[in-house]
Amino acid sequence: MRPPADAIATLSLIVGAIALLIFIGVEGALVYAIWRYRAARHVAGEPATFERNRRLEIAWTAAPAVILAVVFVLTLGTMAEINGAGVAPAMRIAATGHQWWWEFSYAGVATANELHIPVDTPVDLELTSADVIHSFWVPELGPKMDMLPGVTNRLRLFARRAGSYDGQCAEFCGIEHAWMRIRVVAQSRAEFDTWLSAQAAPAPHGSEGERVFLANICVNCHAVRGTSAAGTAGPDLTHVGARTMIGAGVLPNDVARMRAWLADPERYKPGTLMPSVPLSDADLDAVAAYLVSLR
Numbered sequence: 001m002r003p004p005a006d007a008i009a010t011l012s013l014i015v016g017a018i019a020l021l022i023f024i025g026v027e028g029a030l031v032y033a034i035w036r037y038r039a040a041r042h043v044a045g046e047p048a049t050f051e052r053n054r055r056l057e058i059a060w061t062a063a064p065a066v067i068l069a070v071v072f073v074l075t076l077g078t079m080a081e082i083n084g085a086g087v088a089p090a091m092r093i094a095a096t097g098h099q100w101w102w103e104f105s106y107a108g109v110a111t112a113n114e115l116h117i118p119v120d121t122p123v124d125l126e127l128t129s130a131d132v133i134h135s136f137w138v139p140e141l142g143p144k145m146d147m148l149p150g151v152t153n154r155l156r157l158f159a160r161r162a163g164s165y166d167g168q169c170a171e172f173c174g175i176e177h178a179w180m181r182i183r184v185v186a187q188s189r190a191e192f193d194t195w196l197s198a199q200a201a202p203a204p205h206g207s208e209g210e211r212v213f214l215a216n217i218c219v220n221c222h223a224v225r226g227t228s229a230a231g232t233a234g235p236d237l238t239h240v241g242a243r244t245m246i247g248a249g250v251l252p253n254d255v256a257r258m259r260a261w262l263a264d265p266e267r268y269k270p271g272t273l274m275p276s277v278p279l280s281d282a283d284l285d286a287v288a289a290y291l292v293s294l295r
């Protein structure tokens with residue numbers, strides 16, 4: 001199959017070409033009429049009328065109807081193609097919208113905000129929402145689709161080339177709607193398999209940061225597989241260090257930014273549901289280093 005965005009682009013070009021031809025025809029007739037019947041040439045007499053001209057009336061009704069019918073059929077064909085008609089998905093990934101982050105679940109592996117997919121592979125996302133209506137949209141890889149609480153919508157993604165593709169929640173979902181970015185990382189099959197098996201591993205133990213993390217309210221909302229932290233309100237942090245962004249796009253992910261984010265999430269993402277946890281400077285250092293080490 002070809003990327004859904006290619007099919008959408010082809011349809012847009014065809015419809016744009018039809019519209020351009022109509023525009024040229026109408027504007028051409030207008031300019032011609034202005035020139036041909038300008039006052040300097042034609043001063044006397046009533047203009048010709050076209051009342052009860054049945055042939056003309058049928059023509060200007062039928063022509064737009066035929067044009068619209070052609071566009072309708074082309075659109076139906078494109079919709080079937082981008083929905084993956086006739087091509088079975090090679091992989092299914094559950095995607096859940098939250099205020100204001102994305103949860104992606106592969107069998108046994110949960111990640112957030114960054115979706116990894118293999119290239120040249122039809123992937124079906126099963127979209128739903130944990131709270132309000134969100135909309136998943138990565139323009140280069142597929143169409144836009146709503147995420148509704150209690151409903152599962154299917155969206156076909158297909159990447160032809162490896163790379164990083166950015167997207168954005170496309171349905172206003174509250175104060176931090178704008179900071180609900182998606183990054184899709186399309187990788188070769190081998191790289192993807194390596195990534196997935198690394199994600200499946202539990203988090204390493206024994207650091208001071210882990211002790212502080214597990215002793216504070218972090219665990220009410222976040223899970224780290226392999227520890228007692230099993231919260232589900234916020235993103236799974238088992239491999240948070242492997243992600244390129246913090247807070248669904250607000251900050252790049254490194255120890256200094258992680259520390260700043262933990263110290264005051266509200267400063268970077270006003271309205272975020274993540275509270276700032278009162279921690280000493282030493283504890284902040286330890287937790288930031290721990291989280292970024294979870295690769």
Ligand code: CUA
Binds near residue numbers: 135173
């Ligand atoms: Cu989620 Cu806008």
